[in-house]
Amino acid sequence: MDKRVKEILEDLYLIDRSLRKHQNELEKLIEKLLMAKPDVEIDEVFKAKLRAELLDRVAELKAKKALFWNFFNFQKFSYVHVLSLFLLCALLIVPVVYYLNRPAPAEEPPMLANPASVFCEEQGGVLEHRMVEAGQKGFCIFEDGSECGQWDFFRGECQKGERFCKDMCGDGICQEFVCMALGCPCPETKETCPEDCK
């Protein structure tokens, strides 16, 4: 019996012992299968050609790898490497430093106090905002009951004790100016004097 056939059969019996009783048929079958195996002729020219092709490929792969690693070959450090590394570091460091030292976003300037209001309070007045025809207006009210428009007081156009409101409500006339001077801050209106202003 052929060595190869015997080997295959022994293998088979190890898997399934019951096959041993069919040894003759199995031997013939394996022989037939082995005999049907196509004859293969190796073309030595092809084998040599493929070997050369593979060696070319080896050289190609080596060259590719060398190109990559040679650049970072620290044993052969050159000025080009130093310069390149310096540039690389600079490219990384500069943006980081710039980012860390960037100016803080400008803070909103604090609201400046109205100088006329400040001046009023400094002079012992109390600030009061009233609605007039032109809108809201700030008045500085003094202890003696006199009052000035805050800006008039600030500009020196009105002094403490100069302008007093005079209650003229009930005289039958709805008067815008009811004080002793121009710019009087207490006009008669439907709200302040409904008797005169109907």
Added chain:
Amino acid sequence: MEQEIIEQCKKGNLKEFEKLYDSYFKKIYRFIYYRTGHKETAEDITSQTFIKALEKIQGFDLGRGTFSAWIYCIARNKVIDHYRTRKSELDISGVWGLGKDPNPDIEARDRLREAENYLKKIKKDQREIVLMRVWDGLSYKEIAEITGKNEANCKMIFSRTIGKLKEEIVLLLILLSIYG
């Protein structure tokens, strides 16, 4: 020894691959030829197999299997690809059958036809295992690694398939004794 060569290749000493090429060229070429039956096609697929093995050897993990099984696996996949890309011309069911040698001698053709008659009767995966064991001489361990099956499963498939084919032989012997 082979392990040492592979380690060298993995370290980048690819020149060592030449030794692996010398060890496996014939086996791989035959493996492919049995499945294509065509010289030029077998050569083409053999080239593709070795070039791929060379390019990928640095990623090959010795802990996961043998180099032999790995390179056979590449060859097997290349043969499957060959049939897939040419499916309009070729029948993929023939992948694990017998290659159609265009110029076999008469005796060889008869032997081939007889084997084909047996193998036609079994399933594709059974046929693949029988051919790997009988024609390629691969171990069950290698067959298992190449096909992705369990070793015990491969043994079982082989023994059952041979058992089934044996019945065909018995029938043939009976017929020969009647008409012979």
